[in-house]
Amino acid sequence: MRWISLWLSLACQSLLAAEWFPYPVQADGRMLDYRPLPAAAQPWRICALLPHGKDRYWWGVAWGLDQEAQRLGVRLGIYEAGGYEHGDVQLEQFDRCVAEGADAFVVASINTYDLCSAAKVQLQAGRPVIDLINRLDCTGLSAHSRVDFADMTRATLDYLVHVSGGRPIRVGWLPGPADAGWVQDAERGLREALAGKAITLAHGGYGPVDRSRQAKLVRELLKQHPQLDYLIGNAEAAAFAAQLVRNTGSGAQVLSFYATERVLEQIREGQVLAAPTDSPVIQARVALDLAVRGLHGEKLPQLVSPQIEMLDAASLRHFDLGRLMPPEGHWMIRQELPD
Structure with missing residues (x-):
């Protein structure tokens, strides 16, 4: 375990020392270098909903969301439902964010359909809803940041x-x-x-x-x-x-x-x-940037996907772990939507 902790710490220190972008992605079928906004026009309030926080995959997603929120200057709430058996909890968390007056939503859904009715109401009110990683299969979503x-x-x-x-x-x-x-x-x-x-x-x-x-x-x-x-x-x-x-x-x-x-x-x-x-940290960063772009009224790409890379003992030696998980010492981030 010691090797990966040291390697991870060094990799993520490197990621923090330099901007994560431009980053190669496929956007609506075209390869391009993704460049996020330098900052949000105002401190929007955004809710992120995740299925659980039991492993460092989702810790990395939460960390990527939090880092990008700080860089853009927006206020972020991060909620996790406790597991894939708790679709009802995720729906309650979405409703809670609505009641708290969230300006936009980033959703890594527990299942494909349960949030569609609630999401539709927010979309009709002009509030962006971004599908992150898991595939929320609703019509009219603002954008998708995920790999198939x-x-x-x-x-x-x-x-x-x-x-x-x-x-x-x-x-x-x-x-x-x-x-x-x-x-x-x-x-x-x-x-x-x-x-x-x-x-x-x-x-x-x-x-x-x-x-x-x-x-x-x-x-x-x-x-x-x-x-x-x-x-x-x-x-x-x-x-x-x-x-x-x-x-x-x-x-x-x-x-x-x-x-x-x-x-x-x-x-x-x-x-x-x-x-x-599937570089989940990058997907999280892109999703938050897409939410802010939507709040700015920009026309969004429907699907943004980092490239898939196979990792084995040989390729792992050259892989940037900061694309996959948070730095050593960072745990799951759970935080209420700030006022």
Whole structure:
């Protein structure tokens, strides 16, 4: 753990010392260098809603939002619902932000539809609503700052086909919560990527991305399919599976279809083979900038996406960790919307 803490500290010190932009993104199908506003025209009040704050992926998102709010000079509330099973909590948090008079909303949604009615009312009132990371599937949203998890899964499968040399393989799959938009997208990408390939898939079922739920699914999947060559899972499933495989001597190699700090540590230690990153800190920064641009009345791109990068033991040595997680010593940021 010490290596990643030191590396992370140095990487994020470098990120803080220099501006994070210009940053290469794809905006509505065009590659360009994203340059955010130098500052907001006034100290707008913006609410950010996240699904949970249980791991450094979402700590990084909250940190990126907070850093960008400070740079732009806006006031930011950050709320997390406590898990993907708490869609009702996220809806209550949205309503609370409305009652507090928020000028704009950045939403990493628990599921694809529950917030649509509430979001529609705010959009009609001229308040921007930005979809962040998870895919909020409502019509008329101001903009989307996210990477398609179908592409994340395709990148993972392409990597797997390459390292396996195209031979027939058996692959276990543990995606996460069934109703989450990013999981639905990941499964769409998986189906498309499997077409025409010599891969036998064993689906391990759905569940919230907490360690206890995913550990149970991992154990059952490996019990039912002891001859798997590879296991691809959400970060919690992959992290637990890597430990279990190491302790039991199973022949399965483990990949995650997105990267977190624990997954990166296990890649470095040779327990996890690889994972793609969607640069969530950058997505958070872009989302907040888009919210401010919307408040300024600018015409916004509909979709802004950082490029996906596969991380394995070789590429990890050159990767800027400040794109993925907060600096050492920074925890989850939860804060009420300031007056």
